[in-house]
Amino acid sequence: MKISSVGIAGLGLIGGSIAKSLRLEYPELKISAFDFPSVLEKAKKEKVIDKSVDDHLELLDNDLIILSLPVFKSLSLFEELYPKLSVHQIIVDVCSVKSVFTEASEKLKSKGKYIGLHPMAGKEKSGFEFSDSLLFENAVCFVCDNYNNEITDYVLNFLKCTGLRFTFIDAFLHDKITAEVSHLPQLISVALVNEVAKVENNFNFINFAGSGFRDMTRIASSDFRLWEEIIKANKDNIINSLENIIEQIKSISENLSNDNFDYLKEQFELANKNRNEIPFNNKGFIQPLFDITVFLEDKAGTLNRLTSLLAENNLNIKDIELLKIREGSGGNFRLYFDSASAAQKAYQLLKENNFVTNLTN
Numbered sequence: 001m002k003i004s005s006v007g008i009a010g011l012g013l014i015g016g017s018i019a020k021s022l023r024l025e026y027p028e029l030k031i032s033a034f035d036f037p038s039v040l041e042k043a044k045k046e047k048v049i050d051k052s053v054d055d056h057l058e059l060l061d062n063d064l065i066i067l068s069l070p071v072f073k074s075l076s077l078f079e080e081l082y083p084k085l086s087v088h089q090i091i092v093d094v095c096s097v098k099s100v101f102t103e104a105s106e107k108l109k110s111k112g113k114y115i116g117l118h119p120m121a122g123k124e125k126s127g128f129e130f131s132d133s134l135l136f137e138n139a140v141c142f143v144c145d146n147y148n149n150e151i152t153d154y155v156l157n158f159l160k161c162t163g164l165r166f167t168f169i170d171a172f173l174h175d176k177i178t179a180e181v182s183h184l185p186q187l188i189s190v191a192l193v194n195e196v197a198k199v200e201n202n203f204n205f206i207n208f209a210g211s212g213f214r215d216m217t218r219i220a221s222s223d224f225r226l227w228e229e230i231i232k233a234n235k236d237n238i239i240n241s242l243e244n245i246i247e248q249i250k251s252i253s254e255n256l257s258n259d260n261f262d263y264l265k266e267q268f269e270l271a272n273k274n275r276n277e278i279p280f281n282n283k284g285f286i287q288p289l290f291d292i293t294v295f296l297e298d299k300a301g302t303l304n305r306l307t308s309l310l311a312e313n314n315l316n317i318k319d320i321e322l323l324k325i326r327e328g329s330g331g332n333f334r335l336y337f338d339s340a341s342a343a344q345k346a347y348q349l350l351k352e353n354n355f356v357t358n359l360t361n
């Protein structure tokens with residue numbers, strides 16, 4: 001089989017990012033997209049897509065169809081397009097909730113193939129203008145496929161250029177996990193910002209928030225139009241997660257009322273242990289990356305000196321993160337490599353060249 005044409009429904013943050021990385025990897029690939037005219041015009045102008053599709057049924061002209069509209073809009077296209085696929089045609093969705101698609105695919109008959117995907121990467125910003133060919137680099141992508149076969153392998157291999165790392169999971173378990181790790185934090189973040197946004201004696205509390213608050217609330221700026229559908233589609237799991245966290249918060253409050261600081265100590269120690277067990281040197285927690293930290297002086301050309309040194313020694317940086325910056329002094333960066341030996345080699349090299357560096361593991 002061969003994928004020579006792809007049709008994308010929904011060319012926003014996720015659909016646009018997929019289109020951009022496919023375009024870079026496969027310049028000959030024919031990419032069509034279905035979205036609102038203003039979005040499609042922009043994407044065509046930037047040469048990210050070849051063709052605008054006014055009628056979603058035209059997506060059936062492609063070898064691979066990718067649904068990246070909000071959940072229920074994607075689901076309604078799925079229900080219409082899936083039964084019309086011919087053999088060798090594939091439809092995937094990248095939506096944040098998976099069981100609704102698995103259930104629909106079980107009910108419908110099709111000659112084609114369906115694979116449920118969910119990349120665990122995103123931003124609090126929506127729309128094509130925020131899409132980025134590197135958005136998915138090293139991120140986990142859930143794969144829900146009850147009929148895993150050589151077509152699945154082919155499609156995942158085709159999509160490897162996005163930088164995603166695939167992991168298979170049952171759709172219902174997926175929804176339970178994402179209710180906890182993604183949907184619950186989103187709602188808590190909204191509640192936290194709204195709790196803190198209050199004024200007393202002309203002091204707006206939120207204006208005094210520091211980096212702890214900022215770290216916990218970036219996602220409070222997310223678009224409700226997208227989240228409304230996610231929350232509706234995974235409502236029962238989310239309610240369950242909310243009830244559990246309410247119990248945790250109640251218990252903290254009650255123990256605090258009773259001056260039971262031993263309980264709080266226990267909770268802090270447990271949280272520390274749990275969080276430290278997250279292998280945070282890999283994005284998305286599946287295949288590990290290996291990292292070092294390095295302090296770079298706030299001086300023109302320092303970053304260039306570092307990257308050139310690594311490049312000259314054939315050390316490929318898989319990811320780079322700016323941890324802290326102080327104007328006029330410098331910043332701490334975390335550099336990720338794909339093997340422990342590459343991280344060790346980079347660490348030695350940078351040390352020998354007078355960089356202040358630490359090996360994380």
Ligand SMILES: NC(=O)c1ccc[n+]([C@@H]2O[C@H](COP(=O)([O-])OP(=O)(O)OC[C@H]3O[C@@H](n4cnc5c(N)ncnc54)[C@H](O)[C@@H]3O)[C@@H](O)[C@H]2O)c1
Pocket residue numbers: 009010011012013014015034035036039068069070071073074094095096097118119120121122123125126127128226230
């Ligand atoms: N944002 C994330 O972090 C993230 C991560 C993984 C998966 N997802 C899933 O990916 C899908 C897309 O999310 P996104 O973040 O790219 O959203 P987005 O809002 O950036 O993109 C959605 C696109 O769909 C288009 N669209 C919406 N309604 C339409 C309609 N009626 N007709 C034609 N076009 C329409 C919009 O114009 C937009 O370009 C969602 O199902 C979401 O659950 C999102």
Ligand SMILES: O=C(O)C(=O)C[C@]1(C(=O)O)C=C[C@@H](O)C=C1
Pocket residue numbers: 095096119120121122123124125181182183219
């Ligand atoms: O980084 C963000 O802004 C996100 O919200 C991304 C995030 C997440 O919870 O991690 C949000 C929803 C998606 O389904 C997948 C990823």
